[in-house]
Amino acid sequence: MTTPSRDDLRFPDAVVHFGVFFQGVNHSTIWSDPRSGSQIAHSTFVQLVRTAERGLFDAFFLGEGLRLREQRGKIHDLDVVGRPDALTELATLAGLTTHIGLVATQNTTYNDPADLARRLASLDVLSGGRAAWNVVTTDNAWTGENFRRGGYLDHADRYERAARFVRTAQRVWDSWDGRRFTPVDVQDAFFDVEFTPTVPRSPQQHPVLFQAGDSPAGRDFATRTADVVFSRHGTDHADALEFADDIRRRTVAAGRPEGDVLVLPGTQIVVADTEAEVEEKARWVLEQQVTPATALSLVGQVWGEDLSHLDPDGPLPAHDPVITDIDGTRGAHRAGADARVLAQRWRAVAEEGGFSLRELVLHHSSERGFAGTASQLADELAHWVRSGASDGFNITPYLVPSGLDDIVDQLVPALQDRGAYPREYAGTTLREHLGLRAPLTRR
Amino acid sequence: MTTPVHLFLDVDGGGWHPAAWRWSRSTPDEVFSPGRLRGFAVTAQAHGLTGLTFEDSPLPDPRNPAGHLDAVQRAAFLAGTTEAVGLLPVAATTYSEPFHVAAQIASLDHSSAGRAGWIATTSPAAAARGVGLPVAQDPAGELADVVHAVRALWDSWEDDAVVRDVATGRYVDRDRLHHVDVDTGRWSVKGPLTVPRSPQGHAVVVVQEDDLRHRADRSTADVVLSGDAGARRSPGGPLVVLDVEVVLDTDAHPAVDRLAALEARAPAPDRGRIRWAGSGQALAAWLADLAGVVDGVRLHAAVLDEDLSTLLRTTFPALRAARVLQPPLPGATLRTTLGLERPANRYATGPALVRTGGDPR
Numbered sequence: 050m051t052t053p054s055r056d057d058l059r060f061p062d063a064v065v066h067f068g069v070f071f072q073g074v075n076h077s078t079i080w081s082d083p084r085s086g087s088q089i090a091h092s093t094f095v096q097l098v099r100t101a102e103r104g105l106f107d108a109f110f111l112g113e114g115l116r117l118r119e120q121r122g123k124i125h126d127l128d129v130v131g132r133p134d135a136l137t138e139l140a141t142l143a144g145l146t147t148h149i150g151l152v153a154t155q156n157t158t159y160n161d162p163a164d165l166a167r168r169l170a171s172l173d174v175l176s177g178g179r180a181a182w183n184v185v186t187t188d189n190a191w192t193g194e195n196f197r198r199g200g201y202l203d204h205a206d207r208y209e210r211a212a213r214f215v216r217t218a219q220r221v222w223d224s225w226d227g228r229r230f231t232p233v234d235v236q237d238a239f240f241d242v243e244f245t246p247t248v249p250r251s252p253q254q255h256p257v258l259f260q261a262g263d264s265p266a267g268r269d270f271a272t273r274t275a276d277v278v279f280s281r282h283g284t285d286h287a288d289a290l291e292f293a294d295d296i297r298r299r300t301v302a303a304g305r306p307e308g309d310v311l312v313l314p315g316t317q318i319v320v321a322d323t324e325a326e327v328e329e330k331a332r333w334v335l336e337q338q339v340t341p342a343t344a345l346s347l348v349g350q351v352w353g354e355d356l357s358h359l360d361p362d363g364p365l366p367a368h369d370p371v372i373t374d375i376d377g378t379r380g381a382h383r384a385g386a387d388a389r390v391l392a393q394r395w396r397a398v399a400e401e402g403g404f405s406l407r408e409l410v411l412h413h414s415s416e417r418g419f420a421g422t423a424s425q426l427a428d429e430l431a432h433w434v435r436s437g438a439s440d441g442f443n444i445t446p447y448l449v450p451s452g453l454d455d456i457v458d459q460l461v462p463a464l465q466d467r468g469a470y471p472r473e474y475a476g477t478t479l480r481e482h483l484g485l486r487a488p489l490t491r492r
Numbered sequence: 493m494t495t496p497v498h499l500f501l502d503v504d505g506g507g508w509h510p511a512a513w514r515w516s517r518s519t520p521d522e523v524f525s526p527g528r529l530r531g532f533a534v535t536a537q538a539h540g541l542t543g544l545t546f547e548d549s550p551l552p553d554p555r556n557p558a559g560h561l562d563a564v565q566r567a568a569f570l571a572g573t574t575e576a577v578g579l580l581p582v583a584a585t586t587y588s589e590p591f592h593v594a595a596q597i598a599s600l601d602h603s604s605a606g607r608a609g610w611i612a613t614t615s616p617a618a619a620a621r622g623v624g625l626p627v628a629q630d631p632a633g634e635l636a637d638v639v640h641a642v643r644a645l646w647d648s649w650e651d652d653a654v655v656r657d658v659a660t661g662r663y664v665d666r667d668r669l670h671h672v673d674v675d676t677g678r679w680s681v682k683g684p685l686t687v688p689r690s691p692q693g694h695a696v697v698v699v700q701e702d703d704l705r706h707r708a709d710r711s712t713a714d715v716v717l718s719g720d721a722g723a724r725r726s727p728g729g730p731l732v733v734l735d736v737e738v739v740l741d742t743d744a745h746p747a748v749d750r751l752a753a754l755e756a757r758a759p760a761p762d763r764g765r766i767r768w769a770g771s772g773q774a775l776a777a778w779l780a781d782l783a784g785v786v787d788g789v790r791l792h793a794a795v796l797d798e799d800l801s802t803l804l805r806t807t808f809p810a811l812r813a814a815r816v817l818q819p820p821l822p823g824a825t826l827r828t829t830l831g832l833e834r835p836a837n838r839y840a841t842g843p844a845l846v847r848t849g850g851d852p853r
Binding site: 136140141143170230240248 | 521550560571573587590599603605621664679681682683687
């Protein structure tokens with residue numbers, strides 16, 4: 050754990066912003082525990098969002114997947130599969146909450162700007178200004194098989210299309226002047242649309258824009274366009290600080306003030322009462338997430354073959370992977386990596402640590418976020434935001450729907466005691482909670 | 493036992509008449525406010541209505557110059573705060589992605605515990621400009637194809653696909669998930685859907701009779717909306733619901749005068765619906781006579797603020813007294829309320845997997 054030092058607090062008055070990410074599809078969600086609720090029942094979403102709102106969380110996130118993950122032609126069957134449509138579910142939650150922001154992940158490839166902008170604006174009006182859009186891109190033909198357009202987009206074009214898409218959506222949202230709508234007419238390399246919008250502005254004017262890409266192109270897109278970056282740098286402080294500094298640099302380069310784009314890394318938080326309990330609970334979480342079957346499946350992704358017949362407590366395969374690149378179209382998060390290089394590295398780590406196949410995967414999965422007592426965690430998270438490593442965290446609960454209970458009941462009060470967490474919502478809109486200024490196109 | 497007449501109320505904008513907003517007590521901002529929507533839901537549920545419908549169009553609506561929210565979003569907004577009333581939004585099929593429509597309506601069915609309907613409609617040609625696509629040559633054919641694809645996607649998860657087998661580490665049984673492989677020659681959908689099968693199996697699919705014209709196969713729809721005053725229910729076929737635009741007497745003005753005043757402001761287009769003008773009591777008597785003739789009636793109020801108050805004071809109480817309404821029971825699915833079977837899953841392989849009767853799981 051990082052020891053907070055007094056001399057590196059660049060933002061001494063910063064407070065921690067929390068979001069909750071209902072992950073849905075990933076092995077981070079433990080479904081095997083008796084306390085684990087349905088991943089699709091509406092009651093699960095209601096309990097989680099109400100807990101988050103009680104804990105003054107800024108936002109409730111839903112992910113999106115437009116095709117079920119497959120490995121070698123078979124649907125992946127080990128993790129949670131299936132979730133509601135994000136915008137539809139969030140509209141229901143808008144009717145059951147009063148303050149929390151509602152963030153829908155929606156991609157720019159398999160939607161139309163007129164339609165998506167209208168649905169997002171509808172959520173924004175129905176929620177009284179609490180909607181946000183986590184802009185993601187997809188470019189693979191495999192996902193495209195579920196859509197009329199198919200897989201038509203060149204990889205190189207995906208951020209260009211995303212930028213044009215967002216700009217078109219912003220024009221839709223800007224078309225209402227309080228009395229009437231101005232027709233929107235867009236003709237560029239990607240879109241040829243002409244129509245008169247029908248949805249007026251919400252109290253926060255536009256849905257808040259989140260962006261999650263991590264590549265240089267993704268970072269530039271975010272700092273030119275978005276309000277918040279949803280990053281993967283939520284584990285290691287030095288790594289997070291480097292990322293946040295890079296975002297600040299790019300934000301200034303895009304002609305915006307340094308603090309104009311917030312950074313909210315995704316992370317996991319394990320809270321317990323004593324250090325011994327923390328260690329035990331963190332180990333339990335990890336072993337529930339990485340079951341023997343999941344360990345074999347993850348190693349199988351790298352080797353490119355079905356390894357389910359292997360002994361998870363035995364060694365890694367002795368032979369080289371049968372593939373060169375890890376398949377980018379099947380939702381493997383190491384997509385695009387060189388399989389043989391990765392396998393070689395894994396074998397070296399396993400040999401050095403004396404790890405079995407599953408122990409190696411556990412070893413690689415152990416740095417998912419934070420574990421500690423409420424008091425330790427409050428010190429550490431306050432240090433993160435005050436040193437500028439992030440503006441808060443987007444927490445993935447490892448259990449739903451009860452996975453936020455200890456965070457809200459123990460960690461939030463500990464942060465409040467340190468003056469590092471709000472004691473009430475700043476307003477009623479998400480833009481107000483996050484301290485964001487007017488939308489970029491309305492400044 | 494009397495055959496019930498199921499009542500639906502459309503709650504879009506200020507009312508069916510294009511001049512409605514001028515007579516509305518609501519300011520333009522209030523016409524689409526969440527509070528107003530909530531009020532309609534409470535009213536519909538309290539008076540035993542079977543469902544609320546949410547008309548929609550991607551194009552500007554002369555009935556409500558201040559705006560127009562997405563219908564699926566409006567229906568979903570009410571799903572968590574209602575317990576009995578059906579929620580039936582329009583989602584057009586002409587330029588939509590069938591995969592998105594299937595996911596949205598299935599999600600509404602999950603969050604409403606089985607009270608979702610889907611009014612599948614064609615889009616006007618002008619909507620093509622909004623999505624940047626060429627005008628569709630055969631919207632009715634497109635509708636049939638999209639409904640077919642959506643229903644296949646709703647079956648792409650068998651009811652018990654989620655097995656949560658701790659011993660083997662399997663969350664789902666992949667043999668109970670299916671690629672649908674729908675291919676129309678113009679587009680294809682692979683599947684499975686990303687949303688598990690919903691409480692009703694298939695949301696109640698509603699189609700306007702006009703959209704079915706030239707199509708022999710009426711099995712596309714669970715319910716057909718008809719603007720034909722001579723329509724009759726057809727045993728074994730889809731339910732027949734009359735689509736009726738009403739303008740009612742108020743304390744101050746007879747219906748005919750109100751209609752004349754509205755028409756003087758902005759003549760209403762013919763939307764192929766029955767138009768009915770008169771007193772709330774007379775409407776109740778006509779609706780009671782329709783029990784057994786058709787399965788239901790959808791009411792469109794000329795000016796929601798004015799006509800709804802007449803419906804509440806006179807028509808609905810008279811219908812309740814005549815026992816021709818059959819109010820949905822809290823927790824019942826829309827299919828159960830309408831007496832529709834829960835569709836068996838086309839992919840289900842074992843007898844244990846086939847469920848009928850509409851019991852929410």
